[in-house]
Amino acid sequence: MDQTEARAAAKVADRDRLYIDGEWMTPLDALPMPVQDPTTEEVVAHVPAAGSGDVDRAVAAARAAFAPWAGLSPSARADHLDRLLAALSSRAEQIAATVSIEVGTPIKVAQRVQTGLPLLVLRDYAARARAGFEPETIGNSLVVREPVGVVGAITPWNYPLHQVVAKVGAALAAGCTVVLKPAELTPLTAYLLFDAIHEAGLPHGVVNLVTGSGPVAGSALAAHSDVDIVSFTGSGATGAAISRLAADRIARVTLELGGKSANVILSDADLAKAVKVGVGNAFLNAGQTCTAWTRMLVHRSVYEDAVELAATASAGYVTGDPFDPATRLGPLVSERQRDRVRNYVDKGLADGARLVSGGPDAPVPARGWFVAPTVFADVDPDDTIAQEEIFGPVLSIIPFSDDDQAVEIANNSRYGLAGAVWSADEDRAMAVARRLRTGAVDINGGAFNPLAPFGGYKQSGVGRELGQHGLSEFLETKSIQR
Template structure:
């Protein structure tokens, strides 16, 4: 177990072993709450990526993995989930210190994370094809689902273990091998996860990690000819470039991208619950989540009450050390992100928005990259602070008069990742959920998640599905097999047979 109180050095993890970077170079990762150096990580470049993809391809073809039964793959996934649970006390503070996420939230994630591996463990031997009826009864036609090969997984800094798991678990469940490129801001837990996978019994090379920067290691992984699939979570702009690279080589891509998710609060909603939903949707995790409910649309009859409740809670949110159990808002993950959030709030002011509470940077008493919970009003859909993803604790609130107007305003965005609806009217709940352009719609709750529930972004929020049984199709290819059981020769070789 690494000691995060003493800066250490992490190597790449390739072929089941730590591997020094080809360049011999390293970079520092800092604690965003204190700006102190946590560790040094290998600075990956194209040669490191090539070595990792080669190791993954070798493992994919190795009988120890290739010929492992689906049930046995499930056993390994279950063991990996158990190891995550056993090492939760190490992993939770490791990630909390790396990206500033609250320790109590990370403990909750670590308690839930093994269930993802257990879910895919149970799913592993439920993946099968079908027997397809043929017009000629002497012909047997069946389908099988096969692993695609080497999967490249590029993960962000806001929830490294959870978002890596969303890719790793289904990829392993279906028999692929994986090369992970974690964010340069949060490398440690991805490397530790790879070590635990080896400990769980996955053969060397099945799970590999190359650390480094996006323009160096990330770009090299995306463009590597040995990949059969790319899975990426991050910005829409980067996702667009990755999709183009994958399409040029005719390989698959699963992309979970940006969001500017609306929360609709109707006149018949429980305003107290809705206010807590708004707080949870945008101030939890310091707003650093793709599903942040950063646009709030409130019926004019409850608009003022909702604002008062949200602002009152925002002003009392305790900012500070994410390792302190009493802290409610930790730092932004790095300085540039804090500056980006501050820049957006300044932009909002120049666009005519009014700051009701917050609107300033803070060091949290620790010298770190904190930003106050911020509520913006006097906004509309023409403003950049309403259209663009801020990825911080900033919410824009605007009124509406009719259900039709609320749905129109909610859908006036390039994104379609998530949405929230607050109402006591069951008919309205179903009606509005059906009309919102969002892959996930929560009613009278927000940020609920399960490995069993599929997740897909609409519009510029992504392509493909994560979680649920549907996700296995993202990591398999479908093969159709035709068997002629007739013994007599073909009567006419120049006609198509069925």
């Protein structure tokens, strides 16, 4: 199958309905919203840009469905999730191709990460739903867990199925009902999920889809008086705005926001592996990953060797069509995002960082929203490119003199989402990892665990997703004295 055939296999087409109360419904008053392919710059489909009236309908459906869904036995809810998993799994190939069209993720990564990961997460939540929630006895109290209620889920564009499943799967397993507002740049993947939801026969109103813009549909959902908890993933500025909207009614909020993660390479590390894996992490999904290790901190004794290794590794990231097997770096998701990343590259040069590879003059495809994989060395820890989340394929390399300084530089950030430590001495690596003010740390390339809690410190967010900790965000705790 060539690139044109692979793109056509996604079967991308206009969608003119919203999914509310178990049916595909015509929006009340919605203009068509374009969806663009960042590789070709072409509009490939339209979806409705729904308004507050459609959000009202979706929330009302979720509220009506809440008590019956919460009242189901754990095994009955699990059966529904198992059927959803089967229906979603049957669409895996189409989902991966659609993500490659909407986001620009290289197809192999889209198959493995963008599709495979959320299927694993949904399988886990189906199992947790079946297990139920055993009450706890504390003295004369019986402590029980109950679903929070109606969930307003607002999700980002960079992982358009995984971020949805992390919220929807947990909420449904907990016994909550959901209204989903996916990112306006990548709604087509959400439609495939709801095709699967419809096929699986989930009860009417349990999960509802409202597409549209953040300022209109997203704000209406976050501010809605009948939404009990808002679960948001995205930028810090939008997360703060959502918190304010929810605060007016004292609604619960979980936020998974930005990151500026440090990859700390100590003096005794396997340098070649640490740099290679670090560059790959920073450039995953064209750098459009909140956990990306975009700051590479390297001990001075091996610093110049690391810079050279990073330049060599960066050269292997070929930009191009995500359906081309040779492509390792797709486009940025939008023209606006491409321009934003280019501005950060220019800022890095203006601030005096040493350009090691890439940069504004590096060749990229003439068509599409591409930025060349870019590596800066000699970056000051306080420079803009070392402090702000760029969300593109831009890596900053920073030297340090000892472990204490490495920790100080790593923690010199308003974010605290992820990070890494490399050392031949695992105890030394663990000691540094424990000192990092961040929600997750990988030691010597430890693999991402989708069943472990995910979330951040500081301005990287509030609450956790994935596994039992993610499920707990959608549960209330009640004490019954007897």
